[in-house]
Amino acid sequence: xxxxxxxxxxxxxxxxxxxxxxxxxxxxxxxxxxxxxxxxxxxxxxxxxxxxxxxxxxxxxxxxxxxxxxxxxxxxxxxxxxxxxxxxxxxxxxxxxxxxxxxxxxxxxxxxxxxxxxxxxxxxxxxxxxxxxxxxxxxxxxxxxxxxxxxxxxxxxxxxxxxxxxxxxxxxxxxxxxxxxxxxxxxxxxxxxxxxxxxxxxxxxxxxxxxxxxxxxxxxxxxxxxxxxxxxxxxxxxxxxxxxxxxxxxxxx
Ligand code: GLP
Numbered sequence: 001x002x003x004x005x006x007x008x009x010x011x012x013x014x015x016x017x018x019x020x021x022x023x024x025x026x027x028x029x030x031x032x033x034x035x036x037x038x039x040x041x042x043x044x045x046x047x048x049x050x051x052x053x054x055x056x057x058x059x060x061x062x063x064x065x066x067x068x069x070x071x072x073x074x075x076x077x078x079x080x081x082x083x084x085x086x087x088x089x090x091x092x093x094x095x096x097x098x099x100x101x102x103x104x105x106x107x108x109x110x111x112x113x114x115x116x117x118x119x120x121x122x123x124x125x126x127x128x129x130x131x132x133x134x135x136x137x138x139x140x141x142x143x144x145x146x147x148x149x150x151x152x153x154x155x156x157x158x159x160x161x162x163x164x165x166x167x168x169x170x171x172x173x174x175x176x177x178x179x180x181x182x183x184x185x186x187x188x189x190x191x192x193x194x195x196x197x198x199x200x201x202x203x204x205x206x207x208x209x210x211x212x213x214x215x216x217x218x219x220x221x222x223x224x225x226x227x228x229x230x231x232x233x234x235x236x237x238x239x240x241x242x243x244x245x246x247x248x249x250x251x252x253x
Contacts, residue, residue, distance in 0.1 A: 009228050009241060010248040017216055020250045021056030024148060024212045028057075029067050031145050043121065044072045045138075047147030047205075048114070049158070050106045053214045054148050058114040073141055074123040077149070077158035078199035079106045081128050081172065104187060126170050126198045134170040135204050147208035151215050154178045155223050155236035159199035162235050168201030202240050211247040213238065224251045 014020035028046060035044045048054070061069075083102035101108040107125050115123060126134045138144060149157050154176060160168065161176050174196055175183075184190040205211070215224045227238035228249050241247045 007245045009244070011228070012248055012250045014250055014252060017056055017252050020214060020216075020252050021054075021060050023250075024054075024057045024214065025060030025064070027210075027212070028061060028146055029064055032067055032069060032072050035145065042142065045141050045144050046072060046074050047144040047149075047200075047208055048074050048076050048110065048123075049148050049150050050076070050078070050109050051150040053150040053216050055113055057148060057214070061114070062117045069118050069120050072120050074120050075138060075141075075144060075200075076106060076110060076123070076125045077147070077205065078197055079125045079127065080104070080194040081196040081198055082194045104192070126200060128172060128198055131170050131172060131198065134200065135207075138200075138204065138207070144208035145210065147205060147211045149205070149211060149213040149238075149241075151213060151220060151223060151227065151238050152179055153182055153219060153223055155227055155238050157202075157205060157213070157238045157241070159197040160202055160205075160237040162237060164202055164234060164237050166206075166234070166240055167203050169204050170198065170200050172196060172198050202237060206240065206244055208244075209246065211241060211244055213241060213247065213249045215249070215251045216253070218253060221251065224249070 012020075012023065014023055031046075032044045035042065083105050101111065110123070124137065130137075151157060154162055156162070156179060159173050159175065159179070161173055161179065164173075175194070180190065180193045180195065184193050187193050223236070223238075227236050228242065230236070230239065232239045232242050241249070
């Protein structure tokens with residue numbers, strides 16, 4: 001018999017958004033409680049994503065008052081490029097100039113939704129000057145134990161847009177028109193949405209030991225089915241996850 005090259009993605013049908021988020025958060029809790037130690041590479045490392053879908057997971061984590069996250073590292077999958085200088089330019093001469101977090105940055109988003117309430121050991125974001133070093137940083141930490149992902153309506157994961165190659169590492173991307181349009185809901189006007197971003201690549205993401213991809217809402221159903229029930233293709237970057245040995249994907253209305 002021909003042995004399969006990889007384990008198929010696992011489909012879970014949690015039944016509700018809250019259950020889906022609870023399931024992921026419980027797995028993170030188990031990891032954090034079971035792993036630890038003084039050594040850098042023995043500490044738990046969680047890969048985080050922005051967007052609205054993982055917010056419920058972050059709410060569940062915040063409820064876990066008996067879990068100590070102070071030895072846990074977090075790595076965010078992506079960040080916009082171009083917000084900071086603009087923001088600083090606008091503020092120049094005014095109080096707050098030099099404030100490091102643009103309110104629309106993913107760093108700020110994560111601070112508001114998670115880091116304000118949970119005291120992680122340290123949290124990392126890719127930056128434009130780190131394309132060559134971000135993957136080595138992750139490797140030095142022993143790799144990502146659990147990576148959380150959402151999915152864009154065009155099938156992107158992180159900011160890996162359609163056409164991204166399977167072997168890509170952390171890199172700078174030009175965002176597609178559809179992503180700019182989708183993400184304009186977070187900005188005052190579509191013109192305020194950055195045109196570029198930095199993202200962990202497909203290979204960077206595939207190196208995570210375990211992955212949970214969450215999708216919510218009828219507008220995600222088609223792309224979810226294409227990504228995980230269709231062929232593996234660069235046109236739908238999330239479909240590469242079918243090759244991962246421990247990837248669970250979940251959809252709910
Ligand atoms: C953004 C992020 C992705 C996220 C996607 C979906 O483009 N870069 O990491 O998965 O949006 O977001 P949402 O969960 O809000 O639909």
